[in-house]
Amino acid sequence: MSIIESSNIIVLVVDDSPESLGMLNATLNQAGLTVLVALSGAQALSIVEKVQPDVVLLDAIMPEMDGFDTCQKLKEKLPSTPIIFMTGLNDSEHVIHGFEVGGVDYITKPVVPGEVLARIKVHSHNAKLAKSAQVALDYAGQYIFCVSKQGRLEWATPHAQELIETINGELLETWASIQPDIALWLLSGEQKEPLSLNHFDPPLQAEYAGEYDQLHSLIRLVTPKKVGTEEDLQRELNITKRESQVLYWLSFGKTNWEIATILNMKPRTVNKHLEQIYKKLDVDNRTAAASISIRLLEQV
Structure with a gap:
């Protein structure tokens, strides 16, 4: 069994050396990964417009657009994708600069296959955990x-x-x-x-x-403490008293569970009130409803 258990990890390798690309492509493919290759920062940016990799291996020193500039531009498009620098430089200043522009790790050249595979495994796993956390928090x-x-x-x-x-x-x-x-x-x-x-x-x-x-x-x-009250929301938005209470606490960024606790009701009851609020305010989600509430409470 390969060191990488998942066969659906996509790795983008960016290096101006065809030899390095060839070696890494063979190593990663053998481990069951999907590999995308780019000979320059510009090519890498073009690739991520079409495919989102799970991990990026990025050469630090390249002509025209170096790895540090490439990293910054990649992070704008892939803010949660881990970028691992590959460098032959032992200068700590370059290592620190790599972290400053968004890199999560670095490996020194010549690359050791077992080391690069282990780091890809760790960082891709951490990124997936982070994504799961995002989904849970958003839910x-x-x-x-x-x-x-x-x-x-x-x-x-x-x-x-x-x-x-x-x-x-x-x-x-x-x-x-x-x-x-x-x-x-x-x-x-x-x-x-x-x-x-x-x-x-x-x-x-x-x-x-x-x-x-x-x-x-x-x-x-x-949102900080509002000038307006629940009664203001009820009057201005033509909603029920209970709906105004739910909307008021929603404007403070409270979760459904927190609102249910504060108002002594069940979370599913909060959901039902929110569904009615969305219809009456002609919005599709809690963010839009909260935005209307925040503005109204600040203006009162």
Whole structure:
């Protein structure tokens, strides 16, 4: 049995050396992996427009677009895909730079087949666990972001992405504007107090939701205390008292389970109220409903 048990792992190998590509292609194919190859950063970017790999092996030193620039561009398209640098450089400065631009690991050349296979196995497994965590958090209705210690965005639940795009536009552009504040907040060690994010209208707050894999932090977006009340929602949106209570707590980023606990009802009852709220507000999901509620409560 090969060291890689899954036969559906797709690995993108980016290296300007045909010899290296040939060796890695043979090694990975023999282990049961699907291999995509690129001789340049530009080719790699073209490939990921059509196919999303599970892991990227990336040569650090290449002509024209080097591995570091390629990594940054790949992370824009594949924020949750692990990128492993391949380098013949022992200079720690290059290694650190690789981590700074989004790499998760590095291996030195000449590549040892057993080592590269083991690292692919570990990082692809971790990435799948992270994806499962995202799905679970999104199912619970959480506005969760996973960031590096430098505040760089690694992934966000779909609900969180929808919230950002509904309120403030494109996700990556928005995150670039708040990343310095997030990074300083994480470095300060004062995560007990939420961070005010005044880039949004209405303003949001970032709450520390815990550590993830010792290298990343989970951040929950919430709305600060509203000026408006449940009664304002009931009156302005023409919904029932119970629906206004559910919507009010939804605007704070609470999950269905949390809302059920607060209002002393069953989670499935919360779901039924939400279905009626969506119909009355003419929206399709909780994010859109929460956005309407947030704006109304801030304006009252």
